[in-house]
Amino acid sequence: MEPNSQRTKVPAFLSDLGKATLRGIRKCPRCGTFNGTRGLSCKNKTCGTIFRYGARKQPSIEAVKIITGSDLQVYSVRQRDRGPDYRCFVELGVSETAIQTVDGTIITQLSSGRCYVPSCLKAAT
Incomplete structure (x- = not known):
């Protein structure tokens, strides 16, 4: 077998996308879980690190x-x-x-x- 045949086949319409990047993703400094950059807290429930606090709610x-x-x-x-x-x-x-x-x-x-x-x-x- 050739080493290329062990890789999963990528459909033709996805072949020109290029290398995957980590844009829009950051690593939690406490536990290392990958989170989105717009997230307010770590999605790992056991970690619970808060990256930034949400805006204050306006009075109703x-x-x-x-x-x-x-x-x-x-x-x-x-x-x-x-x-x-x-x-x-x-x-x-x-x-x-x-x-x-x-x-x-x-x-x-x-x-x-x-x-x-x-x-x-x-x-x-």
Whole structure:
């Protein structure tokens, strides 16, 4: 037998690809496992080396105060996980109440609010 016949036959359409490179692959410095360059951690489960930490997650809710000219505070709340144009409203009201006690009068501020976000409505019912 010839030494060339021991090699596996390569299909004709793959014959002109050239030499295989290790581009896009790097070796884990701790265990030696080959990983992709875009990976965040070693794919060897027993190693667990972290190459770089992922980007911080943006908050899923963003609120903007709407100026209405009344005592009520109204906020437009955007929920990122529902979609780019998904907005709801939250209404906060503050009222002062005087409570008579033996020691004197105590003035307190009571805050009340209404939430029009669907997750708030589900929790209230």
